[in-house]
Amino acid sequence: MPFPTKVARAAGTGASVPVEQCQICGSEKLDTVLSLGYMPPVNQMVPIGQVPRQQPWFPTNLLHCRVCDLVQLGLAVDPVIIFPPEYPYTSGTTKLLRDNFAELYAESSQMLGLKADDLIVDIGSNDGTLISNFQKGGHRILGIEPTDVSKIANERGIPTIQRYFGLDTAKEVKAKHGPATVITAANCFAHIEDVHAIVEGIVEMLAPNGTFISESHYLIPLLDTLQYDTVYHEHLRYYSLASLKHLLEMHGLEVFHARPIPSHGGSIRVYAARKGVHKVQDSVAKMLAAEPRGDAMAKRLADFRRDVVLSKLRLMAMLRDLKEKGARIAGISAPSRASTMVNYVGLDEGIIDYVVEIAGSLKIGKCMPGTAIPVVDEAKLFEDQPDCAVIFSWHIADELAPKLKAKGFKGQLITPLPVPRVL
């Protein structure tokens, strides 16, 4: 299959560029499968009380490539807009992610028989949470992270270079540190505009018998549990195993193991190496067989669209009933995905009084993107005792709900997805 001739490059434009060709195969046969309307960038949060001013909003459409089945966003937005230097996210703050990365180390070091002098490189290493596990295991490590979070990593003793990743960075790292035995990329493989340039860089840096391990949000649970709220401009591609395999094969890499993992409401961990280095495990064929392809995928996406629209109407109807009884409603936590839900459903400060975040969150004191809903310290929920609260990080509701009750919240808890319901 040919490479795209036209990559939607928004970096440096200060604006956005429509996706006109499939980001993997270059096909122009792209069907719009879902439109969430215009959205503000999810991390665009203005201080509470600031006089409202003009803000950028971007069309948010999901496209389906009829040739390679990749599901992708219809617009690339300049990373300067979506990842501002003050980007309020560090991966180390989430327990589920910390546990997952510890497990990734345990699994991979055993499967690959890693040795002490092996070099492990993490792309999009954030605060070093993932790669610190390899460091504790006694291996040589290097993080590559474009944002200022790299400074936090270095302060924690995790060697990290502050750079965007691409072929040039890959050559530089290889010249200085030698080839990498393992390259990891967790939750950044969907974010970078020119994905072929990333894979090229990975192949350049990878030792002849090295392994590339990626973790990405997985399209299948996204569809199954109606996670339209994970659609926002940071996520340019929504991978199935078939589309990831296809992308890696275009660069001579073979997927030899894959499995679902719980991160972010359902992700996929994929192991790849140069063709023939590892025996391909049964897990690959098994996962591929469970994925819809072609017309079946088109049908699955049409069903998804119908269910997303219904879920919006149902949530609004549930909140309408509560408001008619005079209920006061709060929101629990302000992850990026809450921004998509709030803006798509049309929630505002007349419906949701405030959203709470745990003490220390950088989002406290700001407003939910695109609205005047204030984000405040969680303590307010227990003092104020609103009648009910919508859990915006509903994918971890099982973990959150008992904690909120134990801390003294007496109101109703609502999970908005996959079906709005009172817990």
Ligand SMILES: [Zn+2]
């Ligand atoms: Zn395609």
